[in-house]
Amino acid sequence: MNVxxxxxxxxxxxxxxxYGNKQIKTPNIDSLYEDGVLFEKAITASPxxxxxxxxxxxxxxxxxxxxxxxxxPFREGVEFLPKRMKADGYMCGAFGKLHHFPAKDxxxxxxxxxxxxxxxxxxxxxxxxxxxxxxEIINLYGHDDTGHFAYPLEEYYEHWMADRTIxxxxxxxxxxxxxxxxxxxxxxPMDAPADDGGIAEWIEIDDALNIDHVPxxxxxxxxxxxxxVKSMKHYRKYRSEYAKMIQIIDYEVGRIIAYLKENGLYENxxxxxxxxxxxxxxxxxxIQKGPMLYKAQLEIPMIVANHPDLPKRTxxxxxxxxxxxxxxxxxxxxxxxxxxxxxxIAKMYNDADYQREVIYSEFCDSMKLVSNKEYRMAYYPFxxxxxxxxxxxxxxxxxxxxxYQDLKEQLLKDIIDFMVVAKGVQIEAQDLxxxxxxxxxxxxxxxxxxxxxxxxxxxxxxxxxLVDAGLDGDYNEFCIERDDEIVQFYGKYWTDKRxxxxxx
Numbered sequence: 001m002n003v004x005x006x007x008x009x010x011x012x013x014x015x016x017x018x019y020g021n022k023q024i025k026t027p028n029i030d031s032l033y034e035d036g037v038l039f040e041k042a043i044t045a046s047p048x049x050x051x052x053x054x055x056x057x058x059x060x061x062x063x064x065x066x067x068x069x070x071x072x073p074f075r076e077g078v079e080f081l082p083k084r085m086k087a088d089g090y091m092c093g094a095f096g097k098l099h100h101f102p103a104k105d106x107x108x109x110x111x112x113x114x115x116x117x118x119x120x121x122x123x124x125x126x127x128x129x130x131x132x133x134x135x136e137i138i139n140l141y142g143h144d145d146t147g148h149f150a151y152p153l154e155e156y157y158e159h160w161m162a163d164r165t166i167x168x169x170x171x172x173x174x175x176x177x178x179x180x181x182x183x184x185x186x187x188x189p190m191d192a193p194a195d196d197g198g199i200a201e202w203i204e205i206d207d208a209l210n211i212d213h214v215p216x217x218x219x220x221x222x223x224x225x226x227x228x229v230k231s232m233k234h235y236r237k238y239r240s241e242y243a244k245m246i247q248i249i250d251y252e253v254g255r256i257i258a259y260l261k262e263n264g265l266y267e268n269x270x271x272x273x274x275x276x277x278x279x280x281x282x283x284x285x286x287i288q289k290g291p292m293l294y295k296a297q298l299e300i301p302m303i304v305a306n307h308p309d310l311p312k313r314t315x316x317x318x319x320x321x322x323x324x325x326x327x328x329x330x331x332x333x334x335x336x337x338x339x340x341x342x343x344x345i346a347k348m349y350n351d352a353d354y355q356r357e358v359i360y361s362e363f364c365d366s367m368k369l370v371s372n373k374e375y376r377m378a379y380y381p382f383x384x385x386x387x388x389x390x391x392x393x394x395x396x397x398x399x400x401x402x403x404y405q406d407l408k409e410q411l412l413k414d415i416i417d418f419m420v421v422a423k424g425v426q427i428e429a430q431d432l433x434x435x436x437x438x439x440x441x442x443x444x445x446x447x448x449x450x451x452x453x454x455x456x457x458x459x460x461x462x463x464x465x466l467v468d469a470g471l472d473g474d475y476n477e478f479c480i481e482r483d484d485e486i487v488q489f490y491g492k493y494w495t496d497k498r499x500x501x502x503x504x
Contacts, residue, residue, distance in 0.1 A: 001308070002269040003090070003178045003329045006256070007056075008249055009049065009097060009187035010288065012278035013042075013301040015246055023203050024243045028254030029303070032273050036305030037314045037349065041373060043298050043361055045323040047277040047289045049187075050099045051364070055323045056276075057081050057100070057107055059340030061422035062362045069364055071119075073101050081326040081339065083108035085178040088333040093168040096161040096182035099276075113164040115140075115157050115184060126157050141191050149193040153248070156193050158183050162252040166259045173265060178329065181256070183249050186279070188288075190241030192248050200247035205239035211285035215292070216397040217378070217385040219366055223290045235282025242281055266306070270332050273303040274322050284395070291367035293378040293387055294394060298361060298369070302345075304328065309346040317373060319356045320345055338446035341421065354445060358411070360418040370414045377411040386412070417443050429456040434475050448478045458491035 013019040018030040018038060045055035046062050054060075054067035058078050062068055066075035082092045086108060094109040103119035106112035115126035118140060122128075127140050133155060134142065141157075144150035153159055165181045185192075192200055211229060215221045253273070260266035278297040280286040289297040302320055304310055320343075327342035348355045361369045369378045377388040377399070388399035388408055398404040421443050427436065432451075440447050456479040457463050467473040479486065480494050 001306075001332050002176055002265065003085070003332050004256075004269050004271045005178075005180045005325060005329070006253060006271065006273045007096075007180070007182040008246075008275045008301075009099075009182070009184055010277060010279045011186055011246065011249075011275040011301060012281065012296050013299055014296070015186075015243060016301060018303070019301065023205065024246060025201075026246065026250040028250045028257060029273060029301075031257065032253075032271055032303045032305040033315075034313050036271075036303055036307060036312060037310045037316050037345075039302040039304075039316050039318060039320050039345070041317050041371075042274070042300050042302035042320045042322070043359060043371060044275070044277040044300050045321050045361055047292075047297050047361065047363055049276055050101065051362075052276040052322060053099050055321075056325045059323060059326045059338075059342030061323070061341060061360065061418070062364070063419065063422035064340065064424060067101070070099075071101050079339070080107040081329065082106075082178070082180070084326075084330060084335060084337075084339065085333060086110065088330070088335050090176045090178040090333065091168075091172040092178045092180075093165070093172075094180040094182070095164040095168070096157075097184055098180075098182065109180065111168055113161075115161065117184075126160055129160060130155065141189060143189070143191055144194065146194065147189065147191060149191045151193065151195075153193045153196045153199060156248070158185060158248055158252050162255050165256055169259065169265070170263075173263060176333075178333075183252070185249055186242045186245035190238065190245060192241065192244040196248065199251045200244040203240055203243045205236050205243060207236075207239065209235055209282045209284070210395070211235065211282065213284040213395055215284070216387050216399075217380050218383055219380050219385075220286075220290070220292050220387075223292070224284075224286050227287055229285035230282070230287075232282075235287075238287070239281050242279065268306075270307045270329075271303075271305040272325055272328060273301060273305070274325065275300045276322065291363040291378070291380070293367075293369055293376050293389065295391065298376075304345055307332070307346050310349060316349065318348060319359045319371070319373065320348065321359055321361070324348075338449055341444055341446075343445065357442065358414045360415075360422075360443075362422070368415045368419060370411050370418065375407060375411070377408065377415075379412065379415050414443075425451055426454075427451075429453050429476055429479050430458075430462075432475065434472050437475065449482075453479050453482055453486045454488045456486065456489060457493045458489070460493050460496045463493045 016026045018033040044052045046052040050070040051062045051067050054065045058065045065078050086092050092109045093111040095113050103116045113125045142150050280296045283296045324342050324345050326339045328345045331344035358370050358372045367378050376391050379386050386399040456476045463473045
């Protein structure tokens with residue numbers, strides 16, 4: 001089957017009608033839900049643009065791939081999803097914003113037409129396109145005097161991305177294709193074309209935003225104060241502009257879906273629709289995103305359509321993340337080699353034992369966060385502060401309440417475990433005892449295939465000592481399958497050939 005990833009930048013799910021919004025109509029995105037599963041408890045692996053996108057591209061957490069903030073490079077040696085998909089026989093195309101560094105490095109896509117805000121300057125593919133049409137432009141967005149796109153919808157960057165996607169598929173429809181279409185919106189500037197042919201309706205958003213709420217933790221207080229709390233009128237206008245951008249994207253998604261259907265490709269194409277993170281958009285006097293546990297910027301849409309192993313028109317409360325996009329794509333491709341810490345969404349859906357009990361996100365080293373289905377906790381390193389909330393009542397900090405101390409302790413342990421996983425687990429195999437392995441598997445199910453194997457049980461005498469003590473003598477059995485990958489050892493009980501020097 002073909003695989004298509006459609007991403008938005010800074011899209012919160014509650015601004016989509018399929019996620020319950022009563023004012024904004026998104027019929028084309030909704031149609032993906034009609035043909036698949038909508039996940040209601042999906043969060044971003046990082047509520048920062050480039051780090052979150054790097055998680056998707058590698059299946060690794062921020063502390064592993066090392067793109068810890070915008071415009072920072074990946075660590076050496078990390079594996080990228082499009083290279084794997086290409087090796088699996090797919091033609092791979094990227095269209096729109098990849099948001100990697102360096103900006104022109106497409107990480108293995110066969111074709112990449114990029115729109116990277118200002119990062120590529122005059123070398124930006126969309127800028128080149130628009131400059132040919134309008135030699136007078138001096139910036140990427142082509143604003144008019146009101147701050148909106150000055151030209152017709154057909155020349156707008158979201159339309160250009162959809163066009164490039166369709167052209168690529170048309171040229172490769174006889175092959176397997178993997179596409180990555182990443183819209184710029186609804187990230188600012190809020191510049192939806194004034195001339196959109198009636199595609200987008202202006203909607204007066206009048207949500208109650210509680211802009212006077214004072215955050216619990218110092219890092220968030222400083223963020224809020226530094227950005228400056230604006231008026232309710234300002235935030236409502238922002239949200240109305242944001243809604244207009246979403247409607248434009250929905251229209252472009254509809255164009256792509258229509259092309260697939262008209263060419264008999266739709267049912268044979270797994271489509272994943274998601275975002276890099278959300279946008280507080282005025283909630284609690286904050287804007288965009290940051291080291292906060294607010295659902296508006298942490299939670300993301302996640303819809304998987306046309307997957308042969310998933311039902312249609314189904315909503316699920318399974319914990320998932322945009323870090324899982326890569327593993328899901330590879331699963332469709334028949335590639336069962338792990339991609340970092342990502343889990344196939346379809347495999348999780350069909351195997352309760354493979355699902356998460358808790359999920360992880362990190363905002364640089366400013367905030368480490370875990371969620372289960374009911375509670376969410378952010379820990380602020382070095383400030384020594386925690387924000388523990390019920391997800392449906394996120395303004396009440398429970399971290400100091402006596403009855404929540406056991407939960408707080410458990411979630412802190414989860415954060416520590418994830419931080420160890422994210423920086424790279426380094427445990428001598430002989431210390432990977434049954435309890436350690438059970439806890440590690442909960443955070444990293446594929447660890448047996450990828451963890452470095454160093455110093456397993458060194459001989460039959462040591463193994464027999466364990467058995468004589470009433471302990472499990474076989475807990476290092478998984479090392480046998482990776483015998484030729486063992487980094488260092490002083491002997492291996494399954495060969496019982498003792499050696500007292502390093503392997504190399």
